[in-house]
Every structure is written in C-alpha cells, then in structure tokens.
Amino acid sequence: MRRALAVFTAFAAILWAALPLRFDVRGPRLGIPALLAPGEVFTTDLHLSHPGWRPALEARLERDGVSYPLELVGDHLAWNRLELDYRTPPDAPHGGYDLVLVDDSGVEHRRERSVHLLPPPAHDLRIVQLADLPTFGSGPPDGFGEGPGDAEMRQIVREINLIRPDYVLLSGDVAYVGGWFHYHKLHEHLLDLESPVICVLGNHEYKGLAGYLETMGAPRHVVDHGDLSFVSLNTGHGRDQLTASQFTWLERVMDERHDQRVIVQMHHPLFWKRKVFVRVDEMVELFADHEVPIVLSGHWHADNVFDEHGVSRTDGPDFPGTKYVTTTAAGAELHPDQSTAFESYHGYRVFELHGNQLGRYTYDGDGDGQPDTSSSHPAHRMLIEDLGDGGVRIASSWNEDLLGATVSLRSRRELVPDKGTLLRRRVQGDMILHEVRIDVPAGADFVVKLVEPRP
Amino acid sequence: MIAHLLWLQLPFVYLPLLVVGLAIYGADFEHPSGRIYLWTPLVLAVLHSLLRHFGRVLAKREVSAAVLILGAAVVAYAYRPLHMSWWDERSTSQAAHILAIGVCSVFASQLGARRVTRAGGPDATHAACAFAVLALIATGGMLYPMIALLALAPLMAAGAAVDDEAPDAPRAERPATRFGGWRRYAVLLAGIELSLPLWDFQTDPRWALFLGLGLLGVAAGVVLAARRPLFAVLLPAFATVWTVAAAFDSAQTVCPMHALLVGAGTGWLLRPLFEARAVKDEPASLAWCTPVWIVGILLGYVLAANRSIMGLRLLFWLPLLIPLLGVFRNAPSRPSGSDSRPTT
Structure with a gap:
C-alpha cells in the first residue's frame, strides 16, 4: 500500500508538472529569423511540456493585418522537441512576417518578425552591423517608460531603414544595463526595422541573461539564407571567451x-586588448581555411581593423585575407583611445559583399573621397523627417553619397513619388505605404513627396 | 536505498543545479531573482545547521512521514513553473520556488541522514545504487533542465512510505572513518572538475548529461574500489592524469570520459564514508564533505570564467601528490583508505 502510494505520487507529480500540455516556440525568432523565398520551406522548433505529445496547430504568417496560411509538409518528433516544416505561400509578398501558431484551444503563440520572405541572396549585398546600443527605457522603478536612449535608437532605426540593407547584424551589448525592460524596449525598436535582424549577445547581456534569452533566443546560432550563412558566436560567456563546446x-x-x-x-574582438582569451589561433585558422571575408565585433566602442596576423591596419582598408573589424558604439560611451578612425562618434558599419569578396566596408571620415582605414558610418548625421501628407525631408551630413536608399512614404491612396523610383506599394491598415528607391548625395537636403500620377 | 537517496540528493543533485541557476540568474543583481539566488545557499546552510542540532523531533516516525509528504507536495507545486520556461519575466517567483525546493531538499537530506544513522551507518552498496539512480535523475535535465528537482517529490513520497532499510552487514562492527583533510581536499578538486561542463554548457542543458555521467562514475567508483583492488589504483590514477591533461587543453573537460573518470575517482574517495559506522547523528563526515564539494563547484566556475587563472587548476592538484603516492602504495591492501582507524 505504501509503495503504491509512492508510485502514485511519482506519476501524479510528473503529470502535475506537464499538464496542461503546452509548448514554447524556440525558433525562429526576431533575432534568429528564418530567411527564405516565398514557396520555400522553413522549420519551426517547438519545446513540448510532455515528451511524445504532438499538438494540433494551425500556422500562419501575418503582416500588416493580412494572414497567409502555412502548409505543414513534414514533422519530426524527438522526445520533447517537435520540428514542424512549413511551406510558405508562393504568392506572399517579400518582407518580414509574424509567425502565428494557434493551438486547438484557440490560444495564439506569436513570434514577431521572425520569418522574412526574400529573394535569394544577390551577388552584391549591403549589410549593416551595429553593437553597444544606447540604454533604453527610463530605468527603475518604471523602466518601461521613455528614456533618452530610445530617441537615439529610433533615429538609428530610421537611418538604417533609409540605407535599407539586405541584413542587419547586432553584435552584442544590445541592452547595456541588462534589466528586463531593456530587452522589452529593444524588441520594440527592432520591430521597426524593415530588414531582417540577426542578433548575438555580448558580455553585458549576462547582467540580464534571462531577459535576453526570452526576448532574442539562443546565445549562439547560425542563420542561413541561400548560399549565405551568418554565424553568431557567444563570446560573453565567462570573462570574454569562447567555450570548448x-x-x-x-x-x-x-x-x-x-x-x-x-x-x-x-x-569581442579576437586581437589586441579586451579580447577573446582562448582559441584565437584556432579560430583565425578556421576562418582563413573557409575564406571568411569579414569577422565583425563591437565591445571596444571604437573603430579598428586587423588582419589575420593580429596587426592593426592603418595603411588602408584593402589588404588580403579575412578582415577583423571592430565597430564603434551605436550609443554607449565612446573610447577614442582604442580607435584608429579619423574621428570618434556613435555609428554603425555599412559594408558591401560582392560574391565572397568584401567590398567597401569603411566610411570616408576625412572627406578626401576615399574610404578610411577603419571608420564606421556616423549615426545621427542623416535627418529623416516625416512631413506628413506623404512627404519626407532627407538631409545628409555624410561625406559620401548614399546610393540606392529606400524611403517610405504614406498616403491614403495610390500616388507616385516626385523623385526616385517607386519600388512597391503596401497596404498598412487604412494607409498605403510607398517604398521609393532614391540616391542621397553627400550634403544633400531635399524633400521627397507623393504626387498625383500624370495622366 | 531510499534513505541514502534522500540523504545524497542535496549535495549531488540540488546544489549543483542551484549553482547552474546562480550562474544564469545570480548576475542579475537589479532583479529580485538574482538576489534570491544569492541568498539561497546561505539560507539553506543555516537551515541545515539548525536541523542538525535541533531537529531531533524529525526522528519521530509520524513527524518524518508528515514532513516528507508535505515536502513532496511543495516540490511538485514549486517545480511546475520551472518545467518549461526556466527563465522568463516571472523569474522572481521562479527563484523563490527554487528556494522552496531547496528547503524541502534540506529537510529530506536530514531525514535521510538520520535514518541512515539509525540503521547503524551508511552502506556502500546502497550508496552506489543511490548514486546510479541520482545519475539517471540528473540526466533527465537534458529534456527539462530542472526536472531533477521534481524527482525529489516521488523520492520524498517513497521516503514517507518506506521507513527504514536493513543493513547488509552488522554496521556497528565497522570502523568510524575520519574523513581526512586530504580526502576533503580531493573532493574539492572533484567539485572543480565536475563543474567545468556545467559552466561550459550553462544554458544548453547538455550539462545534465555530464552531471549524470559524473554521478554514474561515483557509483562505479564506490563499487569498483572495494571489489577490485586494481581499480582502487587505476581509477584515481586515470582521473588525475585526465584532469591534468584537461588543465592544458580545457576542451577535454567537455569530454564525457572526463566526467566519468573524475566521478569514479570521487567514488573511490567517498568509499570509506560508506563503510564507516555512524558518528553521533551524522553518517561519517558528510557535513564536511558537502560544503567542500560545493565550494569546489563554485571555485571551478570562477576559474573557468576567468580564463587567465584557469591554469591554477594545475596548482590545486600539486598538494595531492604526496598523499596520493601513499594511497597508491597502500591501496591494494587497504582499499577503504589510509586514514581509517578502528573505533575506540
């Protein structure tokens, strides 16, 4: 009788913990998105409360209030992990979508902007990288309020949306103080980015690791898109290192x-000081063997570029082998003593990839018409002001032209831009969003607006 | 075996899981969860001490059964929010739940220890079986990181149902082992080594496999050290060689063989503990062994987290050379340890 009671208690305890049956959507996520073309298949990773259970789910993609049902084409159950393969609708327009899973009790599980439908990666790509972001939120006790860092971040988001890179890389220290509300605010800001975001944590994320993991997902990951892969490593583990596993x-x-x-x-950078401590030589060899064109870091709050021998290059940005690049802080305190740039400022790095060759990856900080050795692009020097009525003012204080920028203009009906080329229109609620491709010359100050189409 | 399981779950399952949680939450000082995690070890240490000295009322059969049943219910209740989302925005309550389970774990451990004492002292075979079961429980963490804590509920229920366990041999005739200083030191080293995979994997629950392998190694070490004199020499020798090699190349610390061998060496060290009769109200010297073991795990975290002092692990091994040489010389004839002495 007593033994039966013990066995019963064991089963009751396990059932109590596992019931009601529930699941977490581990991937894809905002910072670890699924990147694929319409009509292709992506995998959703579920963590189940009870091994062996298969929840009945309806899945869809959502964007601008429009839903696109997903077709389940395969699944794989391994103990308490269920991988579901969904085919995306071939007719869904390009862009970032929320993944919505609805269980049989009608509860929605949403992963915002976690799926991006894109054309296959082009030969020529433009990528933006930033790290060491401003501090979001108003701080305790009401951390979720507006802080000065939020305004800075919104401006940076506007600039990146104008640059309209193919991908945005966030290289750690994304919420500097580490409280939960910082990650909540970060999530809000990143939802305003038009490009897919691939995020990795830094050492400061260990101040609030729970918040980061819940908001952004796994500490290390790889995101594939066609023949392009983004490998994100967690070097904040312990004191600046890459673990054996x-x-x-x-x-x-x-x-x-x-x-x-x-x-x-x-x-963390691989060279000089305040760097990764272990397995540096092994990593450099690995990256050289695989002809990795660029390894991106933050942490120093300063611009610097190293070759694969660990030499800080001051003779120009073009040299053979992998470029090891550290980018200035996007909003955190600057450390000019560790910079080899012409000037220290808050910024981000814009770089081009041509096939597997690194194109331009530094800014012309001194205005001599040539890209500098290590400078990243300055933030807050590109004014983008929404004038209402479908008009946007763009004022550039950059020393170089921004070619192929994209500006979003809103109106209640279909119009045409007075400058640039109309790329596409999207319905957003009761507004129509017009995306216009336009070049922004250095020092330009002009207004783009929507006008009636000519007959 | 149930009493041994209740006794040993605190140092070998609950506390290592607490350290993992401490590493993830303990740095979040701005959040109450981090502060709760930091206070938990101290609260449990004080509770453990109080129960050792003032917990005789727990020895009553009805009281112990009631405490264990209540504990099983508390553990099952407190574990539930930890099952799926070990980390989420309600982590304050989660940290409080970890503390509540810790309180139950301390009570269960004390009750188990008193039962083992009442039966005349610990038993090596039962201890080995208990370590094997704890290894299985710990390995479950690969599926759900904290599920080993839930296992405490059925253990406590079983403890309420099954009171005493009969000794395999008259334990009163066994020696009272003084768990000597260098053995404690070696347990510290085992804590350092077995914590390295916990530190390395951290948010990746594969650390549970290494904890399970380490405990399986302890079970094997306890058994093999007595039955095959050869193993009494080979186990600590292999464990030492592997650990020294791992100090030069820390990648080996995440090799399953490392956990298994260090566990086996620890089992060999602990063997005398399970062959001795009870001293006062405590089975041998676990009261010393537990804090040393946990300090070893914490020290392993600190050394691993600060790569520049990782090499200190080698220095920690140096003082063991002299006693190890002595043990190797004596081990085949006296597998229970050189510092065992007859009861006076």
Missing part, C-alpha cells in the same frame, strides 16, 4: 558550410 560547434558549422559564403559576428 562552442568551438566544437563552430568547427562543425563551418565544415557543413564549406561551399557557403560565411559572415561571422561575435561581440
């Missing part, structure tokens, strides 16, 4: 992608 993972990931174009980001 993570290096084993990195080796496997790189081997599996030997014929891919690979971009690597990690918060």
